[in-house]
Amino acid sequence: MVPLAFLQNVGLPELIIILVIALLIFGHKLPSVARSLGSSVNEFKKGAKEGELEAQKQEQAMSQIKCAYCGTTYLPATVGAPCPGCGGKPGTPPAAAPEKK
Numbered sequence: 001m002v003p004l005a006f007l008q009n010v011g012l013p014e015l016i017i018i019l020v021i022a023l024l025i026f027g028h029k030l031p032s033v034a035r036s037l038g039s040s041v042n043e044f045k046k047g048a049k050e051g052e053l054e055a056q057k058q059e060q061a062m063s064q065i066k067c068a069y070c071g072t073t074y075l076p077a078t079v080g081a082p083c084p085g086c087g088g089k090p091g092t093p094p095a096a097a098p099e100k101k
């Protein structure tokens with residue numbers, strides 16, 4: 001029998017045995033390993049969320065806003081910036097729109 005022959009028939013039972021042995025050897029380190037793994041996963045999620053928010057913000061800043069009152073399209077410098085055409089703020093109901101002078 002070739003020494004490496006056992007690698008060719010490693011099935012589920014063998015994997016379970018190896019896992020149990022590894023658990024017995026590294027079992028006492030498991031809580032800290034799990035903790036560091038969990039914190040890194042959390043960190044990754046936070047980073048992904050931040051990137052998503054940043055992309056969303058950028059997309060919003062890149063998209064033009066059409067004024068609901070005077071029809072002017074403009075690029076808002078900040079979200080919720082007043083319309084340069086009439087001074088009305090996007091999202092406010094027409095009743096609250098300032099009167100044209």
Ligand SMILES: [Zn+2]
Binds near residue numbers: 083088
């Ligand atoms: Zn306007």
